[in-house]
Amino acid sequence: TDFKSDKQPTWCPGCGDFGTMNGMMKALAETGNDPDNTFIVAGIGCSGKIGTYMHSYALHGVHGRALPVGIGVKMANPDLEVMVSGGDGDGYSIGAGHFIHAVRRNVDMSYVVMDNRIYGLTKGQASPTSREDFETSTSPDGPNQPPVNPKALALASGATFIAQSFSSNAQRHAEIVQQAVEHDGFGFVNVYSPCVTFNDVDTYDYFRDAIVDLDETDHDPSDRDQAKDKILESEKEYMGVLYQDEDSVPFEEREGVEGSMAEIPDGAPEGAMDLVREFY
Ligand code: SF4
Structure with missing residues (x-):
């Protein structure tokens, strides 16, 4: 199954988003999905272009609002595999709520965040995950505030799946995203996806040296305290x-919710796919 569209990415050569997207496509294929049953929703930022570069249904929405759109898509058509994607600026600032x-x-959907700890598309301003002392055009002495910890935010909010990945580690990254897709519920993956143009601190070399693979430790992901x-x-x-x-039970399978999802008339998705192809 080929999830790659014929559009050439305009990301800077070496950008981590290439590896992040390749892993997403591999994970979707490995889980038996194909472009006709997959819907990518993206926000605004360099990461937001992903819906153009992947061959599937896609929506490039407004800044920070990809998640509610993705939820709406899934609620309207539960048969679709919905993957929402965005960046740290998009997801953890305006999209934090x-x-x-x-x-x-x-x-039951997945959320893949390309976290490069900087605003790339708008040319290098401090983002919610930028280091406290990271000197940028908008923070010449550093933001002087601690970065948002999205995984802690997720855990405190009742997350049922939290993972961290690294775009440069192709095999592991695809496996981790695959686990998020297979999870029964909201599969959240924060991906270190280096911005080679505007972040000279959180680089490939930094992450390669710093990262510890949990598979090489005795970490038990079912243990919330360990997490x-x-x-x-x-x-x-x-x-x-x-x-x-x-034991996660997706929202749509909960008592009182199950059966209340919208019913899509027969044949509508097929016609919609033809329209999308014609448009692009
Ligand atoms: Fe990637 Fe940074 Fe270039 Fe954006 S500005 S495409 S995040 S390297």
Whole structure:
């Protein structure tokens, strides 16, 4: 199955988003999905272009609002595989409120965040995950505030799946995203996806040296306390599934919700796909 569109990415050569997207496409194919049943929703930022570069249904929405759109798509047509993608600026600043509520709602979908700790598209301003002392055009002495810890935010909001990945580690990255797709509920993956143009601190070399693969430790992702300790260990960079609730029940399968989803008339998705092809 080919999830790659014929559009050439305009990302800077070497951008981490290439590896992040390749892993997403591989994970979708490995889980038996194809472009006709997959819907990518993206926000604004360099990451937001992904819906053009992938061959599937896609929507490039407004800044920070990709998650509620993705939830709406899934609620309207539960048969679709919905993957929402965005960046740290998009998801953890203007989109932070949506993030918390998407996590606690636990709709069966995945959310892949390309975290490069900088605003790339607007040319290098401090983002919510920028280091406290990172000198940028908008913070010449550093932001002087601690970065948002999205995994801690997710855990505190009742997440059922939290993972950390690294775009440069192709095989592991695809496996981690695959686990998020296969998870029964909201599969959240934060991906270190270096910006080679505007971030000279959180580089490939930094992550390669710093990252500890959880698969090489005795970490038990079903243990919430272990997950909490690792997530709050600010001096360490972990890669792998930090937390997974094996008993997770997706929102749409909960008593009182099941059966209340919208019914799509027969044949509508087929016609819609033809329209999308014609448009592009
Ligand atoms: Fe990638 Fe940074 Fe270039 Fe954007 S500005 S495409 S994040 S390298």
